[in-house]
Amino acid sequence: MSLFIGLMSGTSLDGVDGVLVDFWAGAARTMSAAYVPFPDDLRAELLALQAASPNELEREALAANRLAQLYAQCVADILAPTDMKAADVRAVGVHGQTIRHRPELGFTRQTNNPALLAELCGIDVIADFRSRDIAAGGQGAPLVPAFHQALFAQQGKTRVLANIGGIANISILKGDNNATGFDTGPGNVLMDAWIARHQGKPYDDNGAWAASGTPIQPLLQAMLQDPYFLLPPPKSTGRDLFHMDWLQRHLSHYPDARPQDVQATLLQLTAQSLADAITTHAPRTEAVYLCGGGAYNSVLMQAIENKLGQNVKVASTDALGVPPNRMEALAFAWLAFRFNERQAGNLPAVTGAKGERVLGALYPR
Structure with a gap:
């Protein structure tokens, strides 16, 4: 052994x-x-x-x-x-x-x-x-793509492993020992901070609070204009960039926004930035496997699936034999x-x- x-x-x-x-x-x-x-x-x-x-x-x-x-x-x-x-x-x-x-x-x-x-x-x-x-x-960072490549690459197919912890990152496995990957942006970090502030909870269980709100589209588009999302890989990020002060700067233009609508927008930010990274850098992806805490958020998983389209399978890493956590x-x-x-x-x-x-x-x- x-x-x-x-x-x-x-x-x-x-x-x-x-x-x-x-x-x-x-x-x-x-x-x-x-x-x-x-x-x-x-x-x-x-x-x-x-x-x-x-x-x-x-x-x-x-x-x-x-x-x-x-x-x-x-x-x-x-x-x-x-x-x-x-x-x-x-x-x-x-x-x-x-x-x-x-x-x-x-x-x-x-x-x-x-x-x-x-x-x-x-x-x-x-x-x-x-x-x-x-x-x-x-x-x-990220360091996990080498591990993902060693254990989960499949010859002749392109698949993505997406870890959604506080920060989200992807490993693009092309099945030819040519893996790439990078941090796509916020995962749960902003959603967790926002629900902690308004409801005293550590996280939005299964995305229920986000599902009760309506995304604020102009706010979402403004956040997606952050220079980080436009940087080419290699790149990595963390709480040094995506924190409550960053969010408050954007929210200053929406003083009357309902908290649940902000939460819905933050969920869409995670889903959209992740989906954009995949469609831009792994356009031939056949399957995306989610791990980390975000894999237990069915509302987030559905949002990612909707943005990637019906030709891309989205599942948790349970399908690969490894529980997401x-x-x-x-x-x-x-x-x-x-x-x-x-x-x-x-x-x-x-x-x-x-x-x-x-x-x-x-x-x-």
């Missing part, structure tokens, strides 16, 4: 997803999975750290310690129902929590304390996957596996790096 654990806490700031994967003989067999939600106060602190704030160095370090404890809990929960022990696992691949992503300035920052995690779980930890790609001139954790288990083999984890055509690089840094147990 060749066992690795992958841990992922994404831009949506909801919690930690983890999987135990066996990569023996080139396969990727998920053996166990767990989810640990963020406490409300930690979620609030991680959200606050997205922007410059007082005493942020100390606060980030303390948040990193708490994250490491949650990661360790997730590792324990993953192993508990199995016959496996910590010594059976070669490494834990952990992404950390992104609080800054500024590749144009040459850096990205994922809050984490991998040394503490190695101490707590007694397993080698591999972390800091993005900075090596950025050092080589890349965006450091496990895909990214599985990807970071794979990246840890690649590091262990000293094999490249990036795709220069995706990130813009000067070449293939081994990604990650090792923190021995």
Whole structure:
């Protein structure tokens, strides 16, 4: 067996997803999975750290310690129902929590304390996957297309895997070892922030609130004119761009807009920017498979399907044998596996790096 654990806490700031994967003989067999939600106060602190704030160095370090404890809990929960022990696992691949992503300035920052995690779980930890790609001139994101290409490309067909977390990104798999991909724009980040402000809920369950509203078309068209959507790939983005201040600037022209209509517009923004990216860069796509939290929003899924047209199949990654909420954790288990083999984890055509690089840094147990 060749066992690795992958841990992922994404831009949506909801919690930690983890999987135990066996990569023996080139396969990727998920053996166990767990989810640990963020406490409300930690979620609030991680959200606050997205922007410059007082005493942020100390606060980030303390948040990193708490994250490491949650990661360790997730590792324990993953192993508990199995016959496996910590010594059976070669490494834990952990992404950390992104609080800054500024590749144009040459850096990205994922809050984490991998040394503490190695101490707590007694397993080698591999972390800091993005900075090596950025050092080589890349965006450091998205990293999942290399994983998607390795496991889900189908010879002679073009398919897209779309991850809709806080930010949405796509992997375009052409079946010829020529994958591309990039961040398309906001996924759930603006919808989550808007419903939190108006209803105190962390997310719009199944898009029900958005479905109760009517999209404001001029607002949608104005938001779609943001320069990011017009940039050619490689490109990546995050909360550094798409945040509540960005939304408020657009809403200043619509002071009487109903909150549910704004939510409906934000859902259409995610769907339209994703569909536009696919039709522009993958016009021969036969199928689109959705993962991340957005895959559980049937209103959003239907909106994407409507925009892509009846000739494109739209489904969740359940159809590929991977539950949508496990895909990214599985990807970071794979990246840890690649590091262990000293094999490249990036795709220069995706990130813009000067070449293939081994990604990650090792923190021995």
